[in-house]
Amino acid sequence: MGRDHILAIDQGTTSTRAVVYDRQLRPLGQGQAEVPPTYPRSGWVEHDPSAIVSSVGPQVHAALSESGIGIDRIAAIGLTNQRETTVIWDRKTGQAIGPALVWQDRRTADFCDAHRDRRDWLAERTGLILDPYFSATKIAWLLEHIPDARRRAEAGELAAGTIDSFLIWHLTGGQRFVTDVTNASRTLLMDLRTLTWADDLCDFFGVPPQILPKILPSSGEFGQTRGFDPIPDGIPIMGVAGDQQASLVGQGCLEPGQAKCTYGTGAFLLAHTGSNVVPSTRGLVTTLAATLGDGPPQYALEGSVFVAGAAVQWFRDGLKAVGAAPEIDRLYHDGDPDSGVLFVPALTGLGAPHWDPDARGTIFGLSRATTVADLARATLEGVAFQVADLIDALNADLPNPLSDLRVDGGMARSDPFLQFQADLLGLSLRRSPQPESTALGAAFLAGLGAGLWSVADAGKLLLAGAQTFTPRRDLSWRETTHQRWQNAIETVKRHYGR
Structure with a gap:
């Protein structure tokens, strides 16, 4: 038997899930465990980064056991994650130097309020609103409030990223420091049109660009597993997207004018706008939709x-x-x-x-x-x-x-x-016939990268029922x-x- 199944890892705000899918994108087995955030002060929301990493292996094991599918039949891994939640870690040990600041965290509201005059500039460059929701102010806060963090960052000793980057680092044994365009588009640090980290944005927020990961399309190879139990070495990670963009894929919204809303911890509305950057006049944000391989960038309007x-x-x-x-x-x-x-x-x-x-x-x-x-x-x-x-x-x-x-x-x-x-x-x-389309979208991206199906198969695989x-x-x-x-x-x- 060949490698004809996909393992999806869905690391969310309150839980971590792993799901095994067959070639028809039917879920065969899953594992899920709560990974609740903590609330140390009013408006502060944190995760223990080590708890996030340690939650993955047991759920992968549970999903494989329930599915009855051997790990030798997994063609690729798809990864989706809570977006904006930010971690800084040591490049040598992989250990976080502080808590992960969750997307809901509001501790940087004063900074955002003090720089309201730069909102239009930031919206034009990034498509986003200057708000504590996004990652840049979280990175800056950690660098300022954790002893010696800024010096270590400027010396190249630290890495900063969203949960996808942190998990890929650990899944690949520290060999790959990468993110995908959808997650990068949620940081306030990526230029919306060039899909690269922008020096002027990094300067504005006080984030050294050398601590940021390489940006890749959402479908393609992100690295191979190494030293991560119970996953053997050498399984490629072929699809990565932030949870809401993964859900957009999982709902079959791959064309302009198609829209979905995911009711998770928060509610997230995305409408696909194709290759067109559509600025919002009504308080929404312009963001990246999942970008497939060498194809042109794909965009969406989003409200959260x-x-x-x-x-x-x-x-x-x-x-x-x-x-x-x-x-x-x-x-x-x-x-x-x-x-x-x-x-x-x-x-x-x-x-x-x-x-x-x-x-x-x-x-x-x-x-x-x-x-x-x-x-x-x-x-x-x-x-x-x-x-x-x-x-x-x-x-x-x-x-x-x-x-x-x-x-x-x-x-x-x-x-x-x-x-x-x-x-x-x-x-x-x-x-959706599958009530959790986030993992489904990550699986579709991974299977696309692994060659198990094509974009033309999306309607048949994702929309029936x-x-x-x-x-x-x-x-x-x-x-x-x-x-x-x-x-x-x-x-x-x-x-x-x-």
């Missing part, structure tokens, strides 16, 4: 909601209202749709299109009659409202409005949530409901504004 599934986690763990996240669906049905309770889930600030890092979660409309079920409805609906804001912004930037939306992620398993989202948007939603949710509410209901949300958002921004 910081809290989506994290709102359900808060409802479960913070309020202790349910024992398991899926129980919120039952409570949703028990809640009063006319209760007037509305939740703005800005637990770590507001992302696109508002970009207000100081905003915080706020509940409106409480009364003596309010129940836990009403709060359950408000929690799910608050996420849907945030995504509706993204769709409004996206439609203003695109030449033609979206006609449908492909969805995946943990919250996309909830039928009542997706029905409310469809009603609110007035769009049909197509739920999707479930559709169509709107049931009319335009009048949408307009009235949307206005209530806009009033709430403006109140939150005024209350927490600087």
